[in-house]
Amino acid sequence: MFTNLRSQGLRLPAIAVATTADCPVVLTDEAAITAARNEELRVDMLVGEDALVAQGQPLLRLRSDPRIALVAPMAGRVARIELAPGRRLGQVVLFREGDDRHVHSAGPQDEAGLRALLQGSGLWQSLRRRPFGRMPGGDEAAATIFVMACDTRPGAPDPRLALRGQEDEFAAGLAALQRLTKGPVWLCEAGAGDLPAPTGVRRVGCGPLHPQGLPGMQIHRLHPARTDAPVWDIHAEDVADFGALIATGLLAQTRAVSVTGAALREPRRLRCQQGADLRGLGHGYLRPGPHRMLSGSALDGHQAQWLAPRDRQATFLPGTSTPAHRHWFAAALRRAARPMPIIPTAALEQALGGDIPAHALIRALASGDSEAAARLGALSLLEEDLALADYVTGAEPRISAQLRVLLDAIAIEEDAA
Amino acid sequence: MTRGLWDREMVALVLLAAVMPMALAWLWYGGSAAFGRLILTLFLSGFWHLVFMLARAQPPSFAGALTALAVAMLAPADLSLFQLVLGISFGVVMAELVMGGWGRNVLHPATVTLAFLGFGFPAAAWPDLPLPLAWAAIPAALIGMVAGVMPVRIVLVAALVGAAAVWAGLPVGPVLPAAGIVLVLLVGDPVASASTRLGGWLSGLLYGGLMILFALQWQQAAPLQMAVSAALLVSLAAPLLDEIAISAWLAGRKRRHG
Numbered sequence: 001m002f003t004n005l006r007s008q009g010l011r012l013p014a015i016a017v018a019t020t021a022d023c024p025v026v027l028t029d030e031a032a033i034t035a036a037r038n039e040e041l042r043v044d045m046l047v048g049e050d051a052l053v054a055q056g057q058p059l060l061r062l063r064s065d066p067r068i069a070l071v072a073p074m075a076g077r078v079a080r081i082e083l084a085p086g087r088r089l090g091q092v093v094l095f096r097e098g099d100d101r102h103v104h105s106a107g108p109q110d111e112a113g114l115r116a117l118l119q120g121s122g123l124w125q126s127l128r129r130r131p132f133g134r135m136p137g138g139d140e141a142a143a144t145i146f147v148m149a150c151d152t153r154p155g156a157p158d159p160r161l162a163l164r165g166q167e168d169e170f171a172a173g174l175a176a177l178q179r180l181t182k183g184p185v186w187l188c189e190a191g192a193g194d195l196p197a198p199t200g201v202r203r204v205g206c207g208p209l210h211p212q213g214l215p216g217m218q219i220h221r222l223h224p225a226r227t228d229a230p231v232w233d234i235h236a237e238d239v240a241d242f243g244a245l246i247a248t249g250l251l252a253q254t255r256a257v258s259v260t261g262a263a264l265r266e267p268r269r270l271r272c273q274q275g276a277d278l279r280g281l282g283h284g285y286l287r288p289g290p291h292r293m294l295s296g297s298a299l300d301g302h303q304a305q306w307l308a309p310r311d312r313q314a315t316f317l318p319g320t321s322t323p324a325h326r327h328w329f330a331a332a333l334r335r336a337a338r339p340m341p342i343i344p345t346a347a348l349e350q351a352l353g354g355d356i357p358a359h360a361l362i363r364a365l366a367s368g369d370s371e372a373a374a375r376l377g378a379l380s381l382l383e384e385d386l387a388l389a390d391y392v393t394g395a396e397p398r399i400s401a402q403l404r405v406l407l408d409a410i411a412i413e414e415d416a417a
Numbered sequence: 418m419t420r421g422l423w424d425r426e427m428v429a430l431v432l433l434a435a436v437m438p439m440a441l442a443w444l445w446y447g448g449s450a451a452f453g454r455l456i457l458t459l460f461l462s463g464f465w466h467l468v469f470m471l472a473r474a475q476p477p478s479f480a481g482a483l484t485a486l487a488v489a490m491l492a493p494a495d496l497s498l499f500q501l502v503l504g505i506s507f508g509v510v511m512a513e514l515v516m517g518g519w520g521r522n523v524l525h526p527a528t529v530t531l532a533f534l535g536f537g538f539p540a541a542a543w544p545d546l547p548l549p550l551a552w553a554a555i556p557a558a559l560i561g562m563v564a565g566v567m568p569v570r571i572v573l574v575a576a577l578v579g580a581a582a583v584w585a586g587l588p589v590g591p592v593l594p595a596a597g598i599v600l601v602l603l604v605g606d607p608v609a610s611a612s613t614r615l616g617g618w619l620s621g622l623l624y625g626g627l628m629i630l631f632a633l634q635w636q637q638a639a640p641l642q643m644a645v646s647a648a649l650l651v652s653l654a655a656p657l658l659d660e661i662a663i664s665a666w667l668a669g670r671k672r673r674h675g
Contacts, residue, residue, distance in 0.1 A: 223674065224670070333470065333475075336474035336476075337474070337476050337518070340520075341425055341521050343423075343429075343520055343607050344607050344608070345428060345565050346565030346566075347423050347565050357614075357663050357666060359613075360663055375667060376663075391420060391421045392421045392423050393421070393424060394421055394423065395424075
């Protein structure tokens with residue numbers, strides 16, 4: 001109770017989560033390789049349509065850095081390759097077939113060898129750099145790495161449950177991560193803090209209230225990202241996969257995913273492949289009627305057909321996305337007043353974790369003042385960190401969208417410099 | 418993808434609900450005269466919101482009712498209709514609507530109206546508010562703070578400063594009821610007050626300090642006049658206090674993270 005009092009955040013309306021202990025493996029019949037949201041990947045295909053591929057086999061390489069590959073999430077046949085102009089990755093759809101697994105040869109255990117292994121096996125995509133929230137460049141040096149073994153998003157799967165039975169691989173993965181950065185590796189965990197970790201890893205407890213379990217809040221508090229000192233974050237389960245990859249050369253086939261939402265008859269917890277087909281995850285569990293499929297939580301998710309690369313949640317909401325009909329006069333008034341003013345309330349302050357001067361940051365975002373926003377810590381934050389403030393204030397346009405615009409502008413300036 | 422409730426109008430409605438104990442107590446003791454005055458201020462405030470909606474496409478806000486209520490309660494008693502209309506129009510238009518409506522204003526429109534009326538027509542006497550109104554300010558502040566729409570730090574620190582002054586034996590007794598009412602109605606407005614943490618503490622200190630100073634040094638002023646003046650000064654200082662708070666926060670982060 002007292003930890004709740006100290007934790008800065010909001011108690012959200014409870015949503016149903018799966019309570020059963022079992023976690024069945026559900027491999028959907030289709031899966032796709034996609035780019036993360038807001039990420040633009042120019043790629044070279046390594047296989048053609050109709051090719052039979054093994055799980056973990058590299059299917060495409062980035063044109064900007066051919067060492068970085070994206071791999072097949074399951075054994076199957078390449079059904080469809082959709083590239084946008086400029087060879088930008090749209091989606092590569094696979095049909096499940098066979099059960100071959102590609103073996104990655106682990107090189108020397110030094111930094112270069114580990115980097116090559118991560119990049120060649122597709123696990124590089126599970127790293128995310130701040131500022132800007134994209135996959136790090138192949139030679140980029142991280143100032144520090146945050147490993148997230150907690151997740152406070154509503155309905156998120158508990159990383160500690162996902163790690164059960166993989167403690168040794170997790171510790172090995174952490175030790176390997178330590179070799180990737182000159183700075184410290186932070187392990188953010190909820191509760192008792194009993195995960196195995198090699199010496200040198202700094203443990204941080206995160207509070208039980210959202211948004212304390214988001215990497216953005218911890219990075220903002222402990223080690224703010226700068227354009228010249230990027231900070232990486234990675235989910236604890238991916239670290240365990242990294243450890244297993246070093247030991248066996250095999251890429252993990254599944255990840256723990258929770259499927260929640262009011263459009264489901266009952267919530268589920270399951271293990272499925274990366275890029276799984278959301279229709280397959282909800283199949284047989286949906287209530288009748290129209291619904292929306294989100295990859296991600298109800299707060300920060302986006303409508304999608306495939307589970308996005310770093311997401312571990314699928315949400316099914318009832319209803320359609322077309323907004324309720326408004327009288328033309330009310331709609332015109334609302335449009336004229338955009339961006340709607342945000343009133344500084346206690347809820348807004350808590351929605352940003354309590355430490356950040358919330359109203360000042362939101363004002364900087366709304367006015368497009370990138371210098372002030374960066375000074376207040378916007379470089380450590382991503383859309384998901386402001387999703388709760390969006391939820392609380394009903395802001396229009398969304399605060400997280402304003403942050404993305406600003407981050408993109410800063411990124412363009414940095415590239416030009 | 419799901420949306421919450423706390424948009425601007427919801428905050429305004431909750432604030433209105435919070436000040437209901439005060440409004441009811443005031444109407445109970447003021448009778449039909451108070452009621453007529455409230456209708457007039459509501460009508461004027463609504464009229465200007467309507468004008469700005471039609472002319473500038475600014476959505477009207479329930480915060481206009483808050484302004485109307487505060488003005489009706491606190492404005493000098495024996496003003497002519499013309500003076501009252503002039504004062505409310507000045508406050509609502511110049512302090513709120515030309516800035517873009519509630520949420521974008523710097524000063525509370527009611528504070529500006531009251532300062533305009535008080536200093537523009539000094540012959541009009543400030544009203545004597547019934548003591549139960551001050552007691553009703555306590556549940557109003559509690560509702561506002563629990564709902565999170567009133568700045569907790571300002572109200573708490575100002576109350577603490579008042580308590581400390583009483584404890585120290587300063588002759589602040591006569592101004593306390595007016596100070597409390599104005600604290601809830603004008604200083605506790607979330608938009609016109611400091612939004613940062615340290616800024617909130619400092620605002621509360623400033624309001625309490627100003628009230629003590631006025632009570633000790635400002636001869637021949639009505640308690641309500643002192644409180645409205647202090648509210649105006651605190652409101653004017655809020656951006657500065659916020660800036661101080663943000664600078665202190667940035668300095669602390671620079672020391673910690675380099």
